[in-house]
Structures are given as C-alpha cells and as structure tokens.
Amino acid sequence: MNQKIADRTRRTEWFLDARFGMFIHWGLYAIPARGEWVRSYERISVEDYEQYFREFDPVSFDPRAWAKTAKAAGMKYAVLTAKHHDGFCLFDSAFTDYKSTNTPYGKDIVKEYVEAFRAEGLKVGLYYSLLDWHHPDYPHYGDMHHPMRENEAFKEATHDFDRYLEYMHGQVRELLTNYGKIDIMWFDFSYGDMSCEKWKATELVNMARELQPHLIIDNRLEGSGEKSGTIKTQDPSVYAGDFACPEQMIPPAGITDDLGNSIPWEACITLNDIWGYDAHDHHYKSSRMVIRNLVECVSKNGNLILNVGPDAKGRFPREAVAVLEGVADWIRDNGESIYGCGIAEYPKPEWGRFTQKGNKLYAHIFEESINAICLPGMAGNVDRLRLLKDGSEIQLTEYWNVKEYPEDAFFFFNNKRCLSFPLPDDRDTVVEITLK
Numbered sequence: 079m080n081q082k083i084a085d086r087t088r089r090t091e092w093f094l095d096a097r098f099g100m101f102i103h104w105g106l107y108a109i110p111a112r113g114e115w116v117r118s119y120e121r122i123s124v125e126d127y128e129q130y131f132r133e134f135d136p137v138s139f140d141p142r143a144w145a146k147t148a149k150a151a152g153m154k155y156a157v158l159t160a161k162h163h164d165g166f167c168l169f170d171s172a173f174t175d176y177k178s179t180n181t182p183y184g185k186d187i188v189k190e191y192v193e194a195f196r197a198e199g200l201k202v203g204l205y206y207s208l209l210d211w212h213h214p215d216y217p218h219y220g221d222m223h224h225p226m227r228e229n230e231a232f233k234e235a236t237h238d239f240d241r242y243l244e245y246m247h248g249q250v251r252e253l254l255t256n257y258g259k260i261d262i263m264w265f266d267f268s269y270g271d272m273s274c275e276k277w278k279a280t281e282l283v284n285m286a287r288e289l290q291p292h293l294i295i296d297n298r299l300e301g302s303g304e305k306s307g308t309i310k311t312q313d314p315s316v317y318a319g320d321f322a323c324p325e326q327m328i329p330p331a332g333i334t335d336d337l338g339n340s341i342p343w344e345a346c347i348t349l350n351d352i353w354g355y356d357a358h359d360h361h362y363k364s365s366r367m368v369i370r371n372l373v374e375c376v377s378k379n380g381n382l383i384l385n386v387g388p389d390a391k392g393r394f395p396r397e398a399v400a401v402l403e404g405v406a407d408w409i410r411d412n413g414e415s416i417y418g419c420g421i422a423e424y425p426k427p428e429w430g431r432f433t434q435k436g437n438k439l440y441a442h443i444f445e446e447s448i449n450a451i452c453l454p455g456m457a458g459n460v461d462r463l464r465l466l467k468d469g470s471e472i473q474l475t476e477y478w479n480v481k482e483y484p485e486d487a488f489f490f491f492n493n494k495r496c497l498s499f500p501l502p503d504d505r506d507t508v509v510e511i512t513l514k
C-alpha cells in the first residue's frame with residue numbers, strides 16, 4: 079500500500095467502523111417547503127427569495143433532540159448543510175451578511191449543532207456547497223443550474239470567479255477554525271468543467287488538512303455522479319477525497335479501486351424523496367427498508383448516511399422520527415452485526431445477506447422459506463449459532479432431508495417442529511455464527 083492510500087486508510091478507520099450516519103439538509107428552503115432546489119427549479123431571483131431570510135425563525139429547533147434521535151437510531155455521525163446551493167449560511171461567517179445570525183432566529187446554527195451532537199458522542203461533519211446561487215460572482219447566465227441561467231438580464235453580467243473562490247475558501251477556513259474538531263467535510267458538487275482546479279481544489283484541500291489533519295473529505299471536488307475520480311486509482315490526486323459518495327443508490331458490488339481492493343464509500347440516501355423539507359413529500363421508506371439498505375451497504379463494505387429534512391420550525395418531520403424509531407428498535411438488539419463489520423468471506427446467500435467481523439459471521443435473514451435455512455459450504459465450519467437479539471441457542475439440524483447436501487450446514491428456528499417460519503423478526507432476523 080502506498081503512503082497516500084495508507085493515510086486514507088488510517089483517516090477513515092473510525093468512519094468505516096461507524097457505518098451509519100445522519101445527513102441533515104436544512105436552510106431557508108424549509109419555508110417554501112418544495113425542496114432545496116426550489117430556487118433553481120422555479121427560477122426564483124435573489125430578491126424574491128429574500129422573504130424567507132427575513133422570516134427564518136425556527137422556534138422549535140432543539141439540536142439536542144435531533145442528536146438524541148440520531149443516536150437512538152444507531153447513527154454514529156452526522157453531516158449538516160452549513161451552506162447549500164442557495165448560499166444561505168447556517169453559521170456566523172465574517173464574509174457575508176447572508177447567514178442565520180442575521181435572521182430573526184439570530185443564532186449560529188452550526189455552533190449549536192456541533193455542540194449538541196458532540197454531547198451525544200456523535201462525530202460531526204459539515205456539508206458545504208461549492209455552488210452558490212446568492213454570491214454575485216458565481217456564474218449566472220448559461221450555468222447549468224443557476225436560477226438565473228436563462229434570464230437574459232444576466233447575459234452581459236460579468237462575474238469575478240476568483241473573488242468567489244476567495245469567499246468560498248475563506249468560509250471553509252472559518253468552518254474548520256471556529257467550531258473545534260470537525261470530523262467530515264462534505265463538499266458538493268462538481269459538474270461540467272466546474273471541478274478540480276476550477277475550485278482551486280489542491281489549495282483548498284491542503285488548507286483543510288493543515289487545519290484539521292484527521293479530517294475526512296468526500297470525493298465531489300473531483301468526482302461527480304458519473305465518475306468517482308482518481309480515488310479509485312493507486313495515485314489519487316490531492317483532492318480525490320477519502321471516500322466515494324454514491325447518491326440514491328447502493329453500488330451493485332460495493333466500490334473497489336483498479337486493483338479490486340475495496341475503497342471507503344458511503345451511500346447517501348433520503349428518508350423520503352427529497353433532501354430539503356418538502357411539505358408534499360410523504361413518500362417515506364419503512365424502517366424495514368432502511369434496516370435492509372443499511373445491511374446491504376455494510377455487506378458490501380460501505381456506509382449509509384440517511385437524510386432528514388427538518389421543517390421551517392426546526393423539527394424533524396413526524397414520519398421521519400417514526401421511521402428512525404423503528405430503526406432504533408432493531409439496532410438496539412442487532413447493532414453488533416453492523417458496527418465494525420464488513421464484507422463476509424462467504425458469498426451472498428439466497429435468503430439475505432452476510433456481514434462479518436473476525437470470526438463472527440452475521441446471517442441477516444430477509445426471506446422466509448419452508449426449508450431448513452441453508453448455510454452454503456459451511457458444514458464443519460460452525461462452532462455455534464445464536465440468535466443475536468437475545469443470545470439464545472440455535473441448533474444445527476441433521477434432519478433427514480438435508481443429508482443429501484453434506485457440504486452445507488442447516489438450521490431451523492424451531493428445531494423441535496422442523497420449521498423456520500415465521501421468522502423471529504420479519505424486518506431482518508440476525509443469527510450470529512461463530513466460525514471455527
């Protein structure tokens with residue numbers, strides 16, 4: 079392993095153990111409540127969006143409650159949008175007036191967030207948008223995403239992009255200087271020729287690593303949705319990032335480098351459909367689905383960061399809390415099969431998935447069947463089986479009809495009656511297999 083990759087491996091060790099995090103998309107867009115892209119989709123001008131800035135006052139914002147919800151759900155870290163594409167800053171930046179401290183709310187939200195989440199023992203990350211639809215020096219007309227991209231009034235406007243970069247670098251310096259230890263910096267995103275050195279990314283990352291040497295960074299200064307960049311090579315660029323971040327998908331076979339070695343990755347997935355609060359988006363995933371998605375990520379050596387979009391009052395949507403409580407209920411009994419676990423030495427079984435940590439192999443059983451449950455190729459390799467949630471013994475079976483498969487091991491949940499259904503937990507029944 080070369081030095082760059084060895085450094086990355088060391089930096090991401092806690093992250094890969096943690097496996098599960100919370101993404102929080104919050105800003106002025108919670109008021110129009112049509113998602114965080116509302117300005118771009120509806121071509122809203124800075125002036126028309128200003129009403130939300132004058133109004134922003136999340137009276138029910140309680141970061142301790144957020145942190146407790148995340149912790150109970152088994153999340154070990156969080157990432158908050160310090161600034162999203164609309165340019166509104168949730169922190170007291172010296173470079174702009176466009177910040178939470180100048181709204182009726184009046185406080186530095188990033189500060190409140192980092193303090194509350196750290197108090198619950200979670201690692202803290204900050205999302206920072208490379209795009210900025212509020213800054214006058216960010217390209218407007220003709221840009222791919224800017225709300226004024228088709229507005230002829232901006233056709234002749236000139237923008238001093240270097241001035242924007244000074245602003246952007248200055249804000250990143252603030253975030254990494256004024257808020258204590260930051261564990262993750264999540265830059266978003268590159269597109270077209272807006273990538274790499276266009277962001278002065280070498281300088282930016284060198285500064286970030288100098289300020290916070292342990293910091294881990296995503297790969298979007300270089301990578302985009304379509305390509306993850308040099309993070310997959312043996313010679314990653316300075317700004318290749320420490321982890322890949324596939325969005326709204328779990329990669330079919332995890333993510334590996336050009337030699338086939340697993341690299342750190344995190345799937346970012348919304349709890350409903352949209353990142354920022356959308357009053358009409360009630361399309362929530364069930365806790366069962368979240369649990370299975372988390373298991374799938376871990377079984378492929380990846381992490382899951384699950385997003386919540388708090389509303390204009392500062393509350394997590396009720397539905398989101400209900401889903402997370404369901405996850406909490408499962409994780410309390412089965413967390414051991416997630417943290418510090420990764421891809422197993424056995425291939426994916428037909429009834430579900432495996433995760434593994436040392437000689438503990440965790441069978442995540444999703445599918446019920448009439449058969450004894452088959453552990454393919456494991457005959458003679460199993461020391462003992464326990465139901466993870468209560469430590470109760472599960473016996474291997476030698477029932478007559480499995481005898482034709484001497485390579486495999488088999489068990490029933492109900493050994494007395496030779497039945498394996500119904501499953502003890504239809505979300506995901508976890509059997510801890512201690513290997514010989």
Ligand code: GLC
Nearest residue numbers: 103114115266267325346353
């Ligand atoms: C995107 C979107 C966005 C969201 C992010 C999370 O690239 O622009 O709104 O913040 O993905 O991964």
